[in-house]
Structures are given as structure tokens and as C-alpha cells.
Amino acid sequence: MxxxxxxxxxxxxxxxxxxxxxxxxxxxxxxxxxxxxxxxxxxxxxxxxxxxxxxxxxxxxxxxxxxxxxxxxxxxxxxxxxxxxxxxxxxxxxxxxxxxxxxxDPNGANTTAAAAIRAGLKSLGRDHAQAGPQPLEGIRTAVLGGTGPVGRRVARLAARLGAQVALGSRDLLRARQAIHGIAQAAGLPTDRFTPFDRVEVLSEFAPALVVACGAAGVTLLSTAERDALASSLHVIIDLNAVPPAGVEGVAVTAKDQPLTPSDPNSPRVWGALGVGGLKMKLHRRVVQMLFETSQSTFDAETILDVARTMD
The missing domain is CATH 3.40.50.10280 (Methylene-tetrahydromethanopterin dehydrogenase, N-terminal domain)
Structure with missing residues (x-):
């Protein structure tokens, strides 16, 4: 039987x-x-x-x-x-x-910031977790509109990955206050950050990576200002989806493509929709991972960890 x-x-x-x-x-x-x-x-x-x-x-x-x-x-x-x-x-x-x-993920700040950093790593050729815990070591990173929710997280994540970060605001005091808050919350030294309120300071900083995180419809970097950074700049990421562009000349649909196709030395660029596709994929993936265990906590850092494993 x-x-x-x-x-x-x-x-x-x-x-x-x-x-x-x-x-x-x-x-x-x-x-x-x-x-x-x-x-x-x-x-x-x-x-x-x-x-x-x-x-x-x-x-x-x-x-x-x-x-x-x-x-x-x-x-x-x-x-x-x-x-x-x-x-x-x-x-x-x-x-x-x-x-x-x-x-x-309030206001999509954590998934957007993680997607932006992941995009930057990809364009810099340092996109996978195998690149180690400090893949932005030696990469000077400027965050425009750095005092907002996404800007603060982009700055924090970049600094955690080893970057020296310039954090910008139209109000220098606000930039300094944001740096103090980021450093205190993340346990990072304040000397990892440079506040700035003028493009001249940014030119002296000589960033390789620029991420624009400003308010919708506000241009943070004009064509002339962008061109003044040409000697150091490798990657531009503009998270502003509402015209005008946060960085002049960056198409909202750009996705890891040269700013000037005919120039082999042109910076690689990402527009808001280019990053947005990655952000949506990342958001869905993290939600799915919530149900793999009862012990996980996904904040900006752990969401970035997931982003770095994605193709």
C-alpha cells in the first residue's frame, strides 16, 4: 500500500x-x-x-x-x-x-541616487561589485544641487565609494550644512567634501564626474561653464527631466553616450530618462528582494549594493 x-x-x-x-x-x-x-x-x-x-x-x-x-x-x-x-x-x-x-525610498531619493552612481560607474568602467569597495577612489565628483534629497544621497554614496566630493548650492552656508549632516549621518570625514557656490570653485576642483540633482526646470551648468571643465570631465549625469536641462546639451534620453558623437574625447552623458530606466529596474528588483528573507534593510547604501550587481 x-x-x-x-x-x-x-x-x-x-x-x-x-x-x-x-x-x-x-x-x-x-x-x-x-x-x-x-x-x-x-x-x-x-x-x-x-x-x-x-x-x-x-x-x-x-x-x-x-x-x-x-x-x-x-x-x-x-x-x-x-x-x-x-x-x-x-x-x-x-x-x-x-x-x-x-x-x-522617500521621493525615490535612494533608488534614484543609487541608479545615478551606478550609471557613473558604468561610464567610468568601474561598474561591477568586483571593482572593490572604493571604485570611485581618485574620481573627483561634483554634485550640483547637492542640498536636496537626491543630491545629499548622491554625495554620500560617492564619498562612501572613495570619491572626493564637491557639493554645490546657490547658498554656500546650505552647502556647508548639508556636508556636516551627511558626514555626521554616514560617519564620513568632512574633509572628504568641498562646498561650492560658484562655477569658478568647481573649475578649480576639476571634477571627472558631474551629477546634476537640482530642482526641475533649472539650468545648473551652462554650455560655457560645462566646456570650462573639459580638461577633467569624463562623465555628466543630469537627473532633471523637465526643460530646460540641468546641464545644457545633455538630452533627457541620453544613456551612456558621448556628449559630442564626433569627438572621441567627449564626456559620456546620461539624461534623466536614461538613468530613470535603471532606477525603475532597481526599484522593482529591491521590492522583490524584500520577500527573500525577513531580515533585510534597504536604504541608500544597500540599494546601491544591489545596483552594482545589475547588468
């Missing part, structure tokens, strides 16, 4: 809990979650720090530890500082084996 067949244990559906400090949770992030294959999205807007613990406990007490890898938490929203406070509260609510994987 044959042994009775034991039915396999059904796999729990994946649940992504989305916490957003904005009144209306991000539809963009929800669509990306669906495209990443999440079975169920539970979206909460207007979330405050005082509400986080009960929401987290509601997510983790309904499944045993073995099934918690099928639940994950995503913190987004337009207010980066508020989102970071929510994420701190999420992690504070975990204990013992009652925890789930988390992803922090």
Missing part, C-alpha cells in the same frame, strides 16, 4: 505594507510594487511616528516567524526627513524574530 501523499504547505501571499507621511500614499510606489509582483498592497497615508508601532505589530503578529519573509514594509512619501523618522520607529517596533524586511 502506497504512502499517502502529503500536500505541500501553501505559500503565503506576499504583502507589502506601505507607510507614507503624506495624506495620500504614493500611487507611483504602489504601481512599482504591483509590477514587482507583490500579491497585496496595504497602503497607509498620513502616518505619524506615534502610529507606527501598532501598524507594525499588526503586520508581524498575524504570521509565524517562518512566514514573516512574505511580509515587508516600504516607507516612502515626499518628506524625506519625516520618512526617515517613520523608518526609525518601524525598526524600534521589531523584537526577537518578529521582524520583516524594510525598504526606505
Amino acid at each position: 502506497s504512502e499517502p501523499t502529503v500536500a505541500p504547505k501553501p505559500v503565503k501571499p506576499s504583502i507589502l505594507v506601505m507607510l507614507d507621511p503624506d495624506p495620500q500614499p504614493s500611487l507611483f510606489d504602489a504601481v512599482v510594487g504591483i509590477d514587482a509582483g507583490v500579491d497585496h498592497l496595504l497602503r497607509y497615508g498620513g502616518v505619524t511616528v506615534s502610529q507606527v508601532r501598532d501598524l507594525v505589530h499588526g503586520a508581524i503578529f498575524t504570521r509565524g516567524p517562518a512566514d514573516l519573509k512574505r511580509t515587508a514594509i516600504f516607507v516612502g512619501g515626499s518628506d524625506v526627513d519625516a520618512a526617515e523618522r517613520l523608518m526609525e520607529a518601524v525598526h524600534a517596533a521589531f523584537f526577537s524574530d518578529f521582524r520583516v524586511s524594510t525598504m526606505l
